[in-house]
Amino acid sequence: MNLVLPSYREQAPEVAARFAKLYERAVVLEVKELARRFASDEGTVAALEGISFRAHRRELICVIGPSGCGKSTLIRILAGLDEQSDGQMLLDGKPVRGPGPDRGMVFxxxxxxxWRTVIQNVMFGLEMRGHDRSTAELEAMEWVEIVGLGRFANAYPYQLSGGMKQRVAIARALANRPRILFMDEPFAALDAQTRAQMQSYLLQLWKQIDITIVFVTHDLEEAVYLADRIVVLGTHPGHIKEIVEVPVPRPRTREQMISPVFIATKKHLESLIHARDTDTETESLPPIRMTQVGDEVE
Amino acid sequence: MATADWFAVRKPLSPKRSNLLAVLAFVLPLGTWSAVSYLPFVWHPLVEVQKPGSVDYFVSGMLIDKEEFVAQNRKAAAAGHALAVGEPRNPIYLPAPHRVVRALYTAFLAPPRLPTEPWLHQSLWQSIQVIFWGFMLSSALGVPLGILCGTFAFFSKLQEPFVEFFRYLPAPAFGALAVAVLGIYDAPKIAIIFIGTFFQQVLVVANTTRKLELPLIEAAQTLGASKRQLVFKVVVPGVIVDLYTDMRILLGWAWTYLIVAEMVGTTSGITYFINQQARYRNYENVYAAIMLIGLIGLGSDLVLGRIGRHLFPWRAEAQGAGASNLLRLFVPKRARRRAAAGVAA
Structure with a gap:
């Protein structure tokens, strides 16, 4: 099947208008020529090279790429947990280094x-920044309510389901009022149903508060469903192949997943990611037969 | 889930079977001991002479090798003299269980032979004090140092090579030195316990600290925690449950150094009691004293395990790993269920 997607702007003027509006907004995060190299026995190995992009205020950017493209390394550098070998990142125009409460992270x-209850987890950041306990608790409680876990405020994490735990983690990151929120495959460990729920729920939350999000995932559908733009990474070394503007209109619903524009976008991403830049993959299995003739399943 | 197979690989046994095995754990050695003590054909290598008969050096009440007894009697029978009468006995160093159990009780009531000797409870109390101070001093230094080593590579590299070397030096080897420096009373004994515990403790605590998941620290960093806050608000609470378990194990090690420590300088405490009783050939008292050490050790571990459950409600299920089997026997089911419900609420 050869489904080449034409430029989205030409295709739909309202999509073009939406992105034109988006680009007018202030730049919250600017990444300039970021590179990460590791020293190994065979000299230095580049994991990331020449990564540059901008995240505008209240934009939701997804980062996708095949395994080993360095998307986790990228987000860890952005969050300050890893150090870049080269390049710069600017938060509101100012260079940042190391981790800080202005950049939240969900793992x-x-x-x-x-050892902390739900409410105590959410107030952790506030406590660290010197808020006294009672005001921190009041503010944290608000965030616990926002993520819909008011009834579980005094529960310990081991008593919560995976989806609930991740909601607490999101509330904990947001309670700090960061400028930008990084999410590193946050729903990958959840079952399919909970994941779908969490995606819709994240969109709802994102709409209601002033937050810019950079979201790493390996799930193309998730990326198309959530993102304004998708940064597609390639491997060897990790580099930006394309930044795709997602033409699917907002507000997003799960029904859109079977709409032509959604599917076309997904196909386009697939072609970017599975483009043959690696030699190791084989097209299909070798035809070795282990069953009787006449015992066909198809 | 429990299976019907008694020997299923990595599968828990039903509570009924677990309890049965926990009981057997004590019954089996006790049963062996009883068999050896009460069944004359199992061992009984000696004979207690009751009537000396014609054998001139036999005295009633004396213990003699079975072969010798038989040989003497055969000689007497050949000469037509009166035969000696005796009963099979175990050596004096292996008293029967009931005598040891009785000794557990009578040893506390029997006054010491000399007015200068301590009572058993005084000996025990002194031993417990030596353990307590040795372990406390070691922990007061070893735990913070271990946490620092587990958190900062700087301290780890600075301390651990030396500690690794030092922990191979047997603590009792420092006995003479400890006496020379600290005198002959309790101080050198506490020092031996300290040396025996401290170096292991630093390494064990450092290792446990290193096992804290790195992502927890990273999460705290992205939430704005300073280095100081990372140590006190993340590392310490993050490892405290495992440290508590470590301490329970290390306290057991401290007990193993007690006997050697108490022989340094003037022999004291439970060791003095054991030595004295062995000298008087009251072996049942010796066994009773050894058992008391075991009972105190096991008892304190059970108590600490129970305290741990209340201290760390977020990890109640992880507590009491070693003693949980026994705990199940001693704590009524209803109380256990209540404790579990308290955690959930």
Missing amino acids: QGYTLFP
């Missing part, structure tokens, strides 16, 4: 503090 593995 795949929840990373809730097991």
Whole structure:
């Protein structure tokens, strides 16, 4: 099947208008020529090279790419947990280095503090920044309510389901009022149903508060469903192949997933990611037969 | 889930079977001991002479090798003299269980032979004090140092090579030195316990600290925690449950150094009691004293395990790993269920 997507702007003027409006907004995060190299036995290996993009205020950017393209490394550098070898990142025009409360992070593995209850987890950042306990608790409670876990405020993490844990992690990151929120495959460990729920729920939350999000995922459908724009990474070394503007109109619904524009976008991403730049993959399995003739399944 | 197979790989046994095995764990060694003590054909290598008969050096009440007894009697029978009468006995160093159990009780009531000797409870109390101070001093230094080593590579590299070396030096080897420096009373004994515990403790605590998941620390960093806050608000609460378990194990090690420590300088405490009783050939008292050490050790571990459940409600299920089997026997089911419900609420 050869489905080449024409430029989205030409295709739909309202899509073009939406992105024109988006680009007028202030730039919250600017990444300039970011590179990350590791020293190994065979000299230096580049994991990321020449990564540049901008995230505008209240934009939701997804980062996708095949495994090993360095998308996790990228988001860890952005969050300050890893250091770049080259390049710069600017938050509201100012260069940043190291982790800080202005950049929130949600991890795949929840990373809730097991010794703290839900409310105590959410107030952690506020406490660290010197808010006294009672005001921190009041503010944290608001965020616990926002993510719909008011009834579980005093529960310990081990008593929560995966989806609930991730909601606490999101509330904990947002309670700090960061300028930008990084999410590293946050729903990858959840079952399909909970994941779908969490995606819709994230969109709802994102609409209601002033937050810019950079969301790493390997799930193309998730990326199309959530993102304004999708940064597609390639491997060896990790580099930006294309920044795709998602033409699917907002507000997004799950029904859109079977709409032609959604499917076309997904196909386009697939062609970018599975383009043959690696030699190791084989097209199909070798035809070795282990069953009787006449015992066909198809 | 419990299976019908008694030997299923990595599958829990039903509570009924677990309890049965926990009981057997004590019944089996006790049963062996009883068999050896009460069934004359199992061992009983000696004979207690009751009537000396014609054998001139036999005295009633004396213990003699079975072969010798038989040989003497055969000689007497050949000469037509009166035969000696005796009963099979175990050696004096292996008293029967009931005598040891009785000794557990009578040892506390029997006054010491010399007015200068301590009572058993005084000996025990002194031993417990030596353990307590040795372990407390070691922990007061070892735990913070271990946490620092597990958190900062700087301290780890600075301390651990030396500690690794030092922990191979047997603590009792420092006995003479400890006496020379600290005198002959309790101080050198506490020092031996300290040396025996401290170096292991630093390494164990450092290792446990390193096992804290890195993502928890990273999450705290992205939430704005400073280095100081990372240590006190993330590392310490993050490892405290495992540290508590470590401490329970290390306390057991401290007990193993007690006997050697108490022989340093003037022999004291439970060791003095054991040595004295062995000298008087009251072996049932010796066994009773050894058992008391085991009972105190197991008892304190059970108590600490129970306290741990209340201290760390977020990890109640992880507590009491070693003693949980026994705990199940001693704590009524209803109380356990209540404790579990308290955690959930």
